Amino acid sequence: FQVSTFLNLASTSFTIEAWIYSTVVTGDNGIMGQCDCTSCENKCFFFLIRSSKLYVGFTLNDINGLTTLTVNTWYHIAFVYDSVTKKQVLYLNGVQDNVKSSASAYQGANGTFTVGSATFSTSTKFFNGYIDNVKISTQAKSATEVLYAASLIAYYSFDLPTATNDNGPNGLNGTAVNTAAVTGRVNEAMGFTGSSSYFQAYGFYQAGFGVNYNKPFSISMWISVSTYTSCAIVQMSTTYNGGSCFNMLGIFAYTGNAGQWVAQGYAWPAIFGSPITLNTWTHISWTFSLTDGYRLYINGVYYATTGYYSYGGTSGAITWIQIGYNFACNSAYISNAGFQGIIDEIYVHNREITAAEVSALANP
Template sequence: MSTTTKFVTTRQPQVVYLERGDVYENNEDAYDYQDDRLSTHRTVNSVSDLELVRTQDFHRQPSKGKNQSSFYTSFNGLFIAGGILLVLVIIIVTSSILGIVLTRNPTVLNNSTTTTTATTVYSAYWSFDNDANDLYETYNGTLVNGATFSSSTYFGYGYNLALNDSSYQSVTITSPFFNLSYTSFTVEAWIYGVALTGDRSIFSQCQCSSCQSQCLYLIIRNYKMYMGFMLNDLVGATSLSTNTWYHVAYVYDYSRRTQSIYLQGVLDGTKTSASPYQGQNGSINIGISNLSSSSFYGYIDNLKLTTRAKSSSEILTDASVVVYFPFDGSSLTQDMGPNQMNGSISNAVAVIGKVGNGLAFSGLSSYLQVYGFYQLGRSSQSFSFALWIYPYSVAGGTLIHKSAFQYNSSGWCQDMMGLTYAGQIAFYTNGGGRQITGPFISALQWAHIVYTYSFTNGQIMYINGVQYAATGSMSFSSSGIIDWLTIGHNIIGCTPSPIYGGAFFGIIDEFYVFRRELSATDVYSLANP
C-alpha cells in the first residue's frame, strides 16, 4: 500500500498530498531535471526525495505518463477568481450605499469641498393672502414689527405683504430650516417699491454675515437687482422705477456654477464661476437682511422658492403669461397659467377643440369673463392676445372685449378683436382711431389669430402664424384701473367700427393673454401646436 506524504509549498502555504511514484513540476522557475539531474519533473519515491519548491502552482501527475493539470491548480485558480469577484462586488455595493447615504451637504477639508447633487426638489410658496403661511403648509412665517397685508395687488385678487421701512417690518421663517446650501435654487416674486434707495431686501438667509458665501441676500440695491452670497455677488443692469410692479427672479444653477437675475422675465445679469451658497443654518427673512438696517418699503406678493434652477423660458412664462385657458382643466373656467385667475362662463359648453377641448359660444348670453388685467388698464403698455377660432358664422361677432367694469357700460370699454359684418378679422385700440382690418375668415375652419402691441411697433396682426399687417409706432389710452375681459360677446356695448360687435357663434380654444409683445417666433410656435 502506498504511503501518502504531506507537502507544503514555501510561497503560499498550502497542503498537497503526494503518493510514491508521483512526480511534481515547477512551472515558474524553468528548472529542468533529467533522472537525478535538474528536470521539470521529479519522481517521488521516498520522504527523502521531497523538497520544498518555491512555486504556488504545484501539479500532481502519475509517474508513467505525460504532464496534466491537477485538481489543485483548478481549485487554486477558482479560489483566486472568486476572491477578485468578491472584491468587485464589495466595491460596487459600497459605492451604491455611499451614494444613498451621502447628502448634498459637503465635507469641508482645507477649504475644498466634496459633494453630491440633491435629487429631491423642495419648494415653498408664500401668497400672502392675509397670512404668512406657506401654501404647502411646511415653511410658515411670522409677521415681525407690525407687518401687514394689503389688497393693492397686481392682479386685483387677494392680498400681498405690505412693509414699511420705518418699523423694520418683515416676515420670518425659523423652522424647519430650509437648506439652500450647495444646491440650485430659484426665488421669484412680484414687487412694488415705494422707495428703492440703499438696500431693499426681498429675501435673505444668513449663517455668517462676514463669511464668504455664507450669507444669502436677494435685494434691490440703489434701484438695481442684486444677488449676493457674501463676497460672491451679481448686480443687474437695469434701474427699476418706484411705484411700479415688477416680476423679479433670482436663479443659482449649482451644476453650472452660475448666478442669474431676471427682470420682467428677461435676463438682466449673469455671473459664471460663482461658488455655491454655503450657509448651513439661519432663518429665512422676507423684507430684511442681516446686511442692512432698512427693510423693503412697498409690496411683495406671490414669493416662490424652489431648489432647482428654472429655465429662462419658464421664468419668461411666469413673468409674462397673464392667463391661459386651454379649456382642458378640471373645469372650463380654470386658468392653467401661472396666476390661476379663473374665470366665469355663461351658456358656453365644452366641445372638441383645436387641441383637446374648446369652448363653444352659441347665443346672446354666451360668454367667458375674466378679471385682473392690470397691464391692459395702463396706457401704451405692451400686450398680446392669442387664440384659435372656429366660426359657425362669420357675419360679425365680438371675440375680445375690454372694460373697466363687469357689466356697467358707463365706464371705459371697447371691443379689441372681432369680425366685421362681411366676415373679416379686425383689431382696434383706442389710439387715434387706428385699427387693422384683416383677411376674410372662413366659416367652419380653424384659424389662429394673434394681436400684439408695443409702443415701438404698434399693433401687429398675425394670421395662422404669419404677419398680415402692422400700424407702426403708436400710443393708446386706457382705463387706468385693473380691467375685465369678456370673450365671445360685448354684453355692455362699446363697439368701435369696423368690428360688428355682439355674440360670436363658434368655438374658441387655447386662449392666451400676455403682458409683453410676442415675437414672430413666439407666434409661429403657438400657431403650430
C-alpha cells in the same frame, strides 16, 4: 413675512422669483433673505434693491443688476443659482440683467426665510411697497422658463375637468356663463352661443387697457366661427359688470353671408383681416408695442400693421377680460353682439411676442 421653517437651499441649484412694486428704490431695500451668519462667506442670502438696482448674494459672493429701477412700477424679478455650472444669473422682467461665473454655492444651514426684509451688513433692511407671487424651487430654471413666468399673464386651454382655470403662472382663473365644453383645436375648447354666452377673468395689469398706457401686450387664440354675424370676441373692462370697456377683436359681417376679422386698439386704430371660412379653425394673434404699433397675424403669418402708434388712453385699473361678448362697450368697428362659435388656447402676454413665437402657437 416669515416662512415658518428654514428653507434648505445649501449646496444646491435653486430659483427664486417674485413680482415687486417698490415705492422706494434708493438706499438698501430688503426684498427677501435668509441668514445663518452675517459675517460668514456664503452663509447669508439676501435679495435687495440697492441704489436703484437689484442686488443678490450669499455674502462675499454677490451679483448686482445693471438696470435702474423706478418707483411705483411692477417688475418681475428672478435669481437663479446653478450648482453645476457655478453661475449666478439675475433676471428682470424675464430678461437677463447680469450673470456671474465661478460662484460658490450658498452654505447657510440655519435662519428664517423672510419676505419683505433681508439681513445685510449686520442690519435688517426693509422693503417699501408690494410683493406678490413669490416662488422658490430647487432647480436652476432656464432663461425660457423665467421668460414664461415673467411675461405670460394668462393661458386658458379650456381643457376639462377645470375648463375655466388659468394654466399659466399667475392663477387668473375665470368663470363661464352659458358656454359648453366641446372638441377643440387642442383637446377641449369652449363653445359660445350668442349674447348671453361668455367667459370672464380678472387680473390683467398690462393688456391693452390696463394701468399704464403704451405698454406692450399680445393676445392669441384659436377661433372657429359658426355664423357670419358682426360681433365682439374679446373685450377689456374696468369692472366685472362693465365700467369703462372697449372691444378689441371681433367679426365684421358685410353682406350677411360673408365676414372678416377686425382688431382694434384704444382710440380705434383698426386692422381688417382676411375673409372668414365658417367652421374652420383659424389662429389669430394681436400684438402691440410702441415701436411696431398693432400687428395682426392670421394662422401664424403676419397680415398687417398700423405702424408706429402711441395712445394716451388708460383705464388706470387692473382689468377684466371678456371672451365671447358680455357688455355694450365703446365699439367703433366692432359691434356689441355675441359671438357664435368655438374658442381654444388663449394666451395673453405682457410683451409683444415675436413672429417665431406666433408661428409656434399657430402650429401646436
